[in-house]
Amino acid sequence: MTRDSGLGSGKDAHEQARGWIALGRAKEVGESQPNGLQAHLAECAECRDYAEAAERVVSALRSVPLAADSRLVRTTQMRVRARAQQLQQRQQRLIFVAASCALVAVSAALTTPLIWQGFEYLGLRTQLPSLVWQVGFVLFWIAPTVAASLLFLGHGTHLSGSSNGSALGE
Numbered sequence: 287m288t289r290d291s292g293l294g295s296g297k298d299a300h301e302q303a304r305g306w307i308a309l310g311r312a313k314e315v316g317e318s319q320p321n322g323l324q325a326h327l328a329e330c331a332e333c334r335d336y337a338e339a340a341e342r343v344v345s346a347l348r349s350v351p352l353a354a355d356s357r358l359v360r361t362t363q364m365r366v367r368a369r370a371q372q373l374q375q376r377q378q379r380l381i382f383v384a385a386s387c388a389l390v391a392v393s394a395a396l397t398t399p400l401i402w403q404g405f406e407y408l409g410l411r412t413q414l415p416s417l418v419w420q421v422g423f424v425l426f427w428i429a430p431t432v433a434a435s436l437l438f439l440g441h442g443t444h445l446s447g448s449s450n451g452s453a454l455g456e
């Protein structure tokens with residue numbers, strides 16, 4: 287650090303001045319050593335040119351990435367916001383699908399035993415073989431429920447991207 291305290295003369299002075307400039311410390315050193323670097327720059331056109339060129343390069347390097355950065359930041363923010371919206375919409379859709387499925391399941395669970403009992407009653411009253419009213423029950427009650435479930439699942443798979451529809455078949 288003691289070597290930075292001043293500038294000598296001759297070739298070493300140029301080298302030291304350019305070293306400070308190259309390190310981007312020209313201002314810093316110039317402020318703390320007004321009689322060192324600044325004095326040298328004042329009387330040395332070569333080093334003054336070098337300093338100006340270095341400053342131009344530095345400012346050019348600074349302005350380009352800054353412009354790119356702000357643009358990048360803006361596009362990134364937009365992308366993040368769009369993605370967040372997308373995820374929120376998808377979550378809402380999934381909640382809707384889950385609620386629909388739950389509703390179908392609950393209504394089926396609540397009403398199926400009653401309908402089963404109704405078919406059983408009718409079967410016994412009309413003295414049909416149990417297979418007949420059971421098939422009737424399946425056709426008239428289970429099938430629409432399965433169809434409704436498949437419809438909701440199909441809706442869900444269309445929205446969520448998974449595939450449950452083929453597993454159940456029809």
Ligand SMILES: [Zn+2]
Pocket residue numbers: 299300303326330332333334
């Ligand atoms: Zn010089």
